[in-house]
Amino acid sequence: MVIRTDSELIQVKGVNMSEDKKRALEILRKLDKAYPDAPKTYLMFSNPFEMTIATILSARATDAGVNKVTPELFGKYPDPKSLAKANAEDVAMIIKPCGAYNRKTSYIIETARMIDADFGGTIPKTMEALVTFPGVSRKTANVVLQVVFGLAEGVIVDTHIMRVTVRLGFSKHDKKADKIEKDLITLLPKDKWIDYARLIGAHGRRTCKSSRPRCSECVISNLCPSSELAD
Numbered sequence: 278m279v280i281r282t283d284s285e286l287i288q289v290k291g292v293n294m295s296e297d298k299k300r301a302l303e304i305l306r307k308l309d310k311a312y313p314d315a316p317k318t319y320l321m322f323s324n325p326f327e328m329t330i331a332t333i334l335s336a337r338a339t340d341a342g343v344n345k346v347t348p349e350l351f352g353k354y355p356d357p358k359s360l361a362k363a364n365a366e367d368v369a370m371i372i373k374p375c376g377a378y379n380r381k382t383s384y385i386i387e388t389a390r391m392i393d394a395d396f397g398g399t400i401p402k403t404m405e406a407l408v409t410f411p412g413v414s415r416k417t418a419n420v421v422l423q424v425v426f427g428l429a430e431g432v433i434v435d436t437h438i439m440r441v442t443v444r445l446g447f448s449k450h451d452k453k454a455d456k457i458e459k460d461l462i463t464l465l466p467k468d469k470w471i472d473y474a475r476l477i478g479a480h481g482r483r484t485c486k487s488s489r490p491r492c493s494e495c496v497i498s499n500l501c502p503s504s505e506l507a508d
């Protein structure tokens with residue numbers, strides 16, 4: 278396939294890491310200009326505990342849907358201790374719109390209990406510790422570490438980042454978040470991991486949409502092998 282950059286034509290045959298790396302950095306530069314306001318998260322939170330719980334609730338749910346239930350949830354249970362002692366049925370009724378509410382109820386109550394009992398009520402700052410909480414995957418832990426603490430131990434791969442990454446040809450592992458993350462960790466310098474998730478996530482939500490990518494409006498169409506405008 279042929280990818281046009283501003284200054285040259287790059288022939289991409291299979292995986293060419295050095296050219297892919299240059300292309301990835303150019304894409305991030307362009308998206309940073311296009312989305313200067315792109316947030317690190319679309320979830321509402323006011324402290325690390327709220328972010329951790331909101332991220333668990335966001336599995337297979339929209340951020341907007343989670344944001345609708347968390348004000349009531351955190352109004353009633355503002356800290357790990359109170360959520361750890363919560364009545365499960367009450368919690369389930371509050372978070373029901375997020376889906377899988379029985380499972381998520383047990384996840385967040387047990388996570389709150391562990392935060393309170395094992396970590397003195399504070400959220401740990403390591404991937405190793407975070408993934409011991411029920412309902413916390415690598416993606417969830419990456420979100421908490423990057424959004425709350427500004428720490429990059431990996432690359433966040435959500436549904437938008439997964440889709441756009443595959444369309445951009447940076448991974449062939451469609452819908453396999455762990456493998457896509459490994460490809461991105463290999464491709465990108467570590468100081469770009471947080472920006473990649475923030476900017477590619479924004480691009481997926483606003484332009485490279487799931488149902489119909491808006492290639493004619495896309496600022497990186499000349500760098501994308503999946504562009505409908507490509508030769």
Ligand code: SF4
Nearest residue numbers: 485490492495501504
């Ligand atoms: S050119 Fe199209 S497929 Fe490629 S990133 Fe842009 S919107 Fe997505």
